Amino acid sequence: MGNLYIGLLHYPMRNRKGEIVATATTSIDIHDIARSARTYGVARYFVVTPVPSQRDISWRIRGFWTEGERALEESRRGEAMEYVTVADDLEETLAWIENAEGTPPLLVATSARHSGKDAIGYEELRRRLRTDGRPVYILFGTGWGMADELIEACDAILPPIMPDSEFNHLSVRAAAAIVLDRVAGDRARPDGAET
């Protein structure tokens, strides 16, 4: 059984005009995705941005819950925030994982749009996680999605979550929750939560 890692990337992203930008980190992305990650047993959730002031803010948000006045609060939110690590770039997080695991992870992109890249199915990724010792690292984009060069640098890409929907604009918080449920949920079939 391999360990699962996730990363929320803020560069290089597209803005609404398709230009490559660094997007802003948000408190709600850190909190919501940390809680989902902890629920689904994710080994580490990386918040990745090249902007030093945004890294500082992200660390401060984490510390508020893990060491600050809310560390003992009943919601146990600090337990989720402890699994958050803030990093400068993708390479730093890959080195972190390889150092922890002794092997580089399978690097998997996500996108709301179809790409020309080979897709790995949700069920296949789920099976790999359960039967293969190699860690898996899933990347989520922000803004209007990951730059093509970033997707190309990955080993594989997951298909869009709802390709046939007439509206396909999930928040990254919702998308991350759904992807985690599909690949790391405790069910074999959609009704598995009741078995």
Added chain:
Amino acid sequence: MGNLYIGLLHYPMRNRKGEIVATATTSIDIHDIARSARTYGVARYFVVTPVPSQRDISWRIRGFWTEGERALEESRRGEAMEYVTVADDLEETLAWIENAEGTPPLLVATSARHSGKDAIGYEELRRRLRTDGRPVYILFGTGWGMADELIEACDAILPPIMPDSEFNHLSVRAAAAIVLDRVAGDRARPDGAET
């Protein structure tokens, strides 16, 4: 095939001490869940609060995207917000649905904790939606969860999302996304998005 409705309730909820309170509406709950609802073909997303000033704010947030300066923005967020209706209480939303459908919906609660109430499985609810014409109305709580009397008033309850996880504190935004994917996703199995 029945229509699916969802409601985000702010009263009667438990606070961290177990007391019954009205929780605050938040902009992010309205936005994120509206986007998830639209992606999964939900017929109407009700934001329900007894507090008049919070209803005013919720309508204003909706209007900003559906009629205001951002109505034409490329993210098409207004298309999701059009499916949001703000209401005073559960009864008002039930009357809304019965008026639209000609029949009362199957009213389904959700909870992060096991309840004594009869659970309806995700797969069973999914099957009902596809084969039965009766509308389904799923309720989500805020704060520290729905008051017991509210859960008791429902026809059924869905099981906790990850009952065996050592951490079970998903945000309501993540929980709503996962529940919608399980009961209204376009897949027959977890890998269905690729078929």
